[in-house]
Amino acid sequence: MDKNFLLDTETARHLYHNVAADLPIIDYHSHLQQGEIAERKKFRNVAELWLGGDHYKWRLMRSSGVSEEFITGSKSDEEKFRAFCKVLPHAIGNPIYHWSHLELRRIFGIDLLINEKNAGRIWEEANAKLAQMDTWSLLEQAKVEIACTTDDPADDLLQHAEIAKSSLKTRVLPAYRPDKAMRINKPGFVEYLGKLGKASGIKIGSFADMIAALANRVAFFHSQGARISDHAVDVALPVQPATAQQLEALFQKRLAGEMLTSAEEGQYIRAILTELGKVYAAHAWAMCLHIGAQRNNNSRMLGRLGADTGYDSISDMSCSEGLAALLDTLDSDDQLPKTMLFCLNPNMNDVLSTMIGNFQDGKVAGKLQFGPAWWFNDHKEGNLQQFVTLANHGVLGTSVGMVTDSRSFASYPRHDYYRRLLCRQLGQWVEGGEYPAEEVALEQIVRDVCYENAKRYFAL
Numbered sequence: 001m002d003k004n005f006l007l008d009t010e011t012a013r014h015l016y017h018n019v020a021a022d023l024p025i026i027d028y029h030s031h032l033q034q035g036e037i038a039e040r041k042k043f044r045n046v047a048e049l050w051l052g053g054d055h056y057k058w059r060l061m062r063s064s065g066v067s068e069e070f071i072t073g074s075k076s077d078e079e080k081f082r083a084f085c086k087v088l089p090h091a092i093g094n095p096i097y098h099w100s101h102l103e104l105r106r107i108f109g110i111d112l113l114i115n116e117k118n119a120g121r122i123w124e125e126a127n128a129k130l131a132q133m134d135t136w137s138l139l140e141q142a143k144v145e146i147a148c149t150t151d152d153p154a155d156d157l158l159q160h161a162e163i164a165k166s167s168l169k170t171r172v173l174p175a176y177r178p179d180k181a182m183r184i185n186k187p188g189f190v191e192y193l194g195k196l197g198k199a200s201g202i203k204i205g206s207f208a209d210m211i212a213a214l215a216n217r218v219a220f221f222h223s224q225g226a227r228i229s230d231h232a233v234d235v236a237l238p239v240q241p242a243t244a245q246q247l248e249a250l251f252q253k254r255l256a257g258e259m260l261t262s263a264e265e266g267q268y269i270r271a272i273l274t275e276l277g278k279v280y281a282a283h284a285w286a287m288c289l290h291i292g293a294q295r296n297n298n299s300r301m302l303g304r305l306g307a308d309t310g311y312d313s314i315s316d317m318s319c320s321e322g323l324a325a326l327l328d329t330l331d332s333d334d335q336l337p338k339t340m341l342f343c344l345n346p347n348m349n350d351v352l353s354t355m356i357g358n359f360q361d362g363k364v365a366g367k368l369q370f371g372p373a374w375w376f377n378d379h380k381e382g383n384l385q386q387f388v389t390l391a392n393h394g395v396l397g398t399s400v401g402m403v404t405d406s407r408s409f410a411s412y413p414r415h416d417y418y419r420r421l422l423c424r425q426l427g428q429w430v431e432g433g434e435y436p437a438e439e440v441a442l443e444q445i446v447r448d449v450c451y452e453n454a455k456r457y458f459a460l
Helices: 010-020 034-038 046-051 055-063 077-090 095-108 119-130 135-141 158-164 189-200 207-223 244-255 262-282 299-305 320-332 346-358 380-393 413-431 439-457
Strands: 025-027 144-148 171-173 228-233 286-291 338-343 368-370
Touching (some): 010 413, 010 439, 025 439, 046 055, 046 077, 046 095, 046 119, 055 077, 055 095, 077 095, 077 119, 095 119, 095 413, 189 244, 207 244, 207 262, 228 262, 244 262, 262 286, 262 320, 320 346, 338 346, 346 368, 346 380, 413 439
Parallel strands (some): 144 171, 228 286, 286 338
């Protein structure tokens, strides 16, 4: 893992070192906590920075036979860190092995293998350097120009306003994530409507009221710099939409305390996406659809640790017909916003990369995007497969590039990983005789995919 890590051709090395390496980062979808940025949080040690809330590493440790007390349990931070270091050498081929070493070098300047033997030295050296760092320095060191958080429509965004007035060089912007409004069958849905109603000034007693309240909050988020929405689509969308009367009946059924059937839930979610899609189009926002996660599979651990703790996986649901119908409904009235399609199931790569071509209209380059390799796909082969699939069916040079989707302030070396892989793929095409060694064109592709396209596309 030297300076030419993953760069297996002279073209790749040129593109990475002379173009990609020093470009700023636009992180348009993350789960960083704005409160930790506003307060300039300092991490007590490298274990909190690396392992706190990082369910990628938690899954790896569990699979290696590490007891939960060394992961989310009562063991000390140092014991948890040493447990991670002990098992990481077994994770050959796992991107966490690569990411962790890149993080150690990029953030701390420590060039040691992560293993049981070196754990003590890494602990001491990393903690000594981390004592001089905080969330601001981590963002600025990584050259993060823009970081978008994930925010509920009812959030007052006061911490974002505080950050905007600060001297932080990184622009931290909210992104609109209405999961609580979409998950109609979740406990607390009815109570959430009261919170959303209070934030919007609209008493919610009907589906139409809820759409009005959500639209009100889109306008507020827009005034605070937001330009992106994000939706988790974990159920299959129906081909035929529900009528206004049917939607009101479904909404009243839930207000009365009854749960919707799976088919009814799909109708409800499609309606939310349709109505909000029109709102996003009016504000020139981008709508990101993250499709195909099967969440909270382990009920025992869900009850013990809660959601987002490493018990999600890939769903094999079929989504193409309903997704096409949703996009077509919006496009029919020329109200389809810029849209990014992510799917957690790699078997859907060809489906999504061809789907985007159905609704491009020439107004925006790559108006519909086949999103980068995400979550379980964000590894070496997954990234390379995404590049090749998009290139086969679309225009790779219009991609808006990497997204971390991370809760960790240490995750930004993943952009370095992505950029190395992009340059690797371009280099292989060039030196395989499939594309000319035209430096100007190649360098522009790298700048665009790694930085410029995102800035233009999201109007940031």
